[in-house]
Amino acid sequence: TQLLEQSPQFLSIQEGENLTVYCNSSSVFSSLQWYRQEPGEGPVLLVTVVTGGEVKKLKRLTFQFGDARKDSSLHITAAQPGDTGLYLCVSPTDSWGKFQFGAGTQVVVTP
Amino acid sequence: EPEVTQTPSHQVTQMGQEVILRCVPISNHLYFYWYRQILGQKVEFLVSFYNNEISEKSEIFDDQFSVERPDGSNFTLKIRSTKLEDSAMYFCASRQGERGYTFGSGTRLTVV
Numbered sequence: 368t369q370l371l372e373q374s375p376q377f378l379s380i381q382e383g384e385n386l387t388v389y390c391n392s393s394s395v396f397s398s399l400q401w402y403r404q405e406p407g408e409g410p411v412l413l414v415t416v417v418t419g420g421e422v423k424k425l426k427r428l429t430f431q432f433g434d435a436r437k438d439s440s441l442h443i444t445a446a447q448p449g450d451t452g453l454y455l456c457v458s459p460t461d462s463w464g465k466f467q468f469g470a471g472t473q474v475v476v477t478p
Numbered sequence: 479e480p481e482v483t484q485t486p487s488h489q490v491t492q493m494g495q496e497v498i499l500r501c502v503p504i505s506n507h508l509y510f511y512w513y514r515q516i517l518g519q520k521v522e523f524l525v526s527f528y529n530n531e532i533s534e535k536s537e538i539f540d541d542q543f544s545v546e547r548p549d550g551s552n553f554t555l556k557i558r559s560t561k562l563e564d565s566a567m568y569f570c571a572s573r574q575g576e577r578g579y580t581f582g583s584g585t586r587l588t589v590v
Contacts, residue, residue: 400578409482409569409581410521455521457578465511465534466579468521 371456371469379475380446387442388472390456396436397459403452404471410455413441446476480504484570484582491560491589499555499585501570507580509573510553512545514538514566515584521569527553560589 372391380386390399398417402410414423416432416439423430427450429442443450453471460467483502491497503510512524525535525545532545544556553572557564565588571579 402578402581407567407584407586409571409583410579411581412578415578465523465526467523470520 371458371467373454373456373469373472375472376470377473377475379477382447382476382478383445384476385442385444386446386474387440388454388474389438389440390469391438392458394437396432396439399432399436399439400457400466401430401439401441402455402457404455405452410457443474446474448476448478450474451476480580482570482572482580482582484568484585486585487583488586489588491587493562493589494559497557497560497587499557499568499570499587501553501555501582502551503553503570503572504574504580505551507572507574509533510547511571511573511579512555513569513571513581515569516566524555524568557587560587562589565589 370393374389378386398415400415401413403413404410414425414430416430419436420434421432427444431440453473455471456469457466482504485500489497510527513521514524515521523536525539526533527545542558546554567584567586569584570582573579
């Protein structure tokens with residue numbers, strides 16, 4: 368079973384600062400997705416990365432997929448309180464689309 | 479933006495009772511899933527459903543659990559005899575092709 372490790376587990380920063388969270392695997396990802404989950408809500412898809420070395424931007428969020436497709440990072444520039452949430456990396460495990468979730472990084476941005 | 483709708487948002491039930499959690503997936507999606515998240519723990523896969531049958535299930539999804547798509551729009555998860563350890567957020571999700579899931583907002587199940 369592919370293990371998804373996310374780091375750090377918890378990150379607390381001030382508004383305006385930058386942050387990076389990481390997702391690593393013991394094996395190659397076929398693809399990787401990042402979700403954000405807020406308390407009491409379901410995870411919301413942010414991005415899907417497929418190609419090694421791929422970089423995608425979503426406003427102040429930058430997602431990178433490692434060249435070997437075994438790691439990914441999410442960088443937030445000038446974080447805002449609205450960025451607070453649990454950031455999850457998720458990867459499919461088989462053709463039926465059963466996905467495996469990392470434990471997540473809890474990000475707290477204080478004003 | 480199409481949504482996956484789950485009802486109820488919160489259900490409290492006594493141990494041993496049956497519960498049915500309801501989901502309306504996005505209408506043109508073909509793959510349906512139930513996941514759960516025990517408070518403070520990872521999101522865990524329960525079951526996937528495609529072409530009106532279970533395609534895969536986890537070891538959590540034992541004989542107490544069942545899923546049904548009774549009318550072409552609803553997708554339900556039934557727990558026949560709830561246990562305390564079934565208390566969790568249950569998320570329904572649907573998917574079209576290779577895109578990511580769309581999750582519902584979840585049903586918080588509390589077994590007392």
